[in-house]
Amino acid sequence: MAKIKVNLYFSGICFTIFLLVLLTNLKIGLKSSAGINFKLIKILLITCVAFFTPDLAKKLRNKLIYSDAKREIRFLKKIFILNGSIKPVDFRKVMKSIIARAYYFKKDLELIEDVQKKSNIDNRRFYTELIDSTKDVNVKLFYEKLDQAANYDFDQAVKNIAGDFATEKREYARYIRKKLELIHVVGIVGILILLTIEMGYLLAPWMQLMNLEGYF
Numbered sequence: 001m002a003k004i005k006v007n008l009y010f011s012g013i014c015f016t017i018f019l020l021v022l023l024t025n026l027k028i029g030l031k032s033s034a035g036i037n038f039k040l041i042k043i044l045l046i047t048c049v050a051f052f053t054p055d056l057a058k059k060l061r062n063k064l065i066y067s068d069a070k071r072e073i074r075f076l077k078k079i080f081i082l083n084g085s086i087k088p089v090d091f092r093k094v095m096k097s098i099i100a101r102a103y104y105f106k107k108d109l110e111l112i113e114d115v116q117k118k119s120n121i122d123n124r125r126f127y128t129e130l131i132d133s134t135k136d137v138n139v140k141l142f143y144e145k146l147d148q149a150a151n152y153d154f155d156q157a158v159k160n161i162a163g164d165f166a167t168e169k170r171e172y173a174r175y176i177r178k179k180l181e182l183i184h185v186v187g188i189v190g191i192l193i194l195l196t197i198e199m200g201y202l203l204a205p206w207m208q209l210m211n212l213e214g215y216f
Helices: 002-031 038-082 089-100 106-117 123-133 137-151 154-209
Strands: none
Touching: 002 038, 038 089, 038 137, 038 154, 089 137, 106 123, 106 137, 123 137, 137 154
8 A cells, every 4th residue: 555655646646747847848849949948758667667567567467467367276176066066076186187177276276185185183273264365256156065065065166156157157148238228328429419510510500591590
C-alpha cells in the first residue's frame, strides 16, 4: 500500500511538472523566436516513462502468469476427472498424474502427496491451513476438492469438479449473451443516431424553404 501511494504521488508530481513545462514552453515559444524547448520536454517525458516501466513490466508479467496458472488449474481438473473416473481409483496415483503435468502448483501438490504418505500429520488441519493461505478462488476450490477426495468421498469430489465446469460453462454463456445484448443495443442506438442525422440533413433544405427555422 505504501508503494502504491509513493507511485501515485510521484506520478502526480511528474504529470504536473510535465504539464507546466509543456505549457511554459508553448507560451515562450509562441512569444519568442527561440522556439519550444523540445529537448527538455523529451527528457522529462523519458524520465516519467522510465520510472513506470518496471512496474508496468511487472504487472504485465503477473497478468501473464495469472492467465497461465488459470489455464493450468483447469487442465489439472480435467486430468483429475479423467483419472478419477477410471476404476479402481487410487488417490496417490491420481496425484502423481497431476503432479507430473503441473508447473505453477507443483510445489503445493507435492506437499499434499507427502502429507498423504505420513500418518503423523493431521490431514484435515493441513488442508484447512493450505486452503486458508490460498488467495485465488479457483485454486482454493480445487484444493477443497482434493481434501474431499483424500479424506471423505473421492467419487463425490470428481462429480463436484465436473459440476464446476458445468457452472463455468453456464456463466460464460451468460457473459456472451450480455455482450451480444450490449452490442445489439449499441448498434440500434447508433443506427437511430445516424438516421436522425440523415433526417436532419435531408429536411434542412425544406425547412429553409418553408421558413420554419424559428420554430426549432
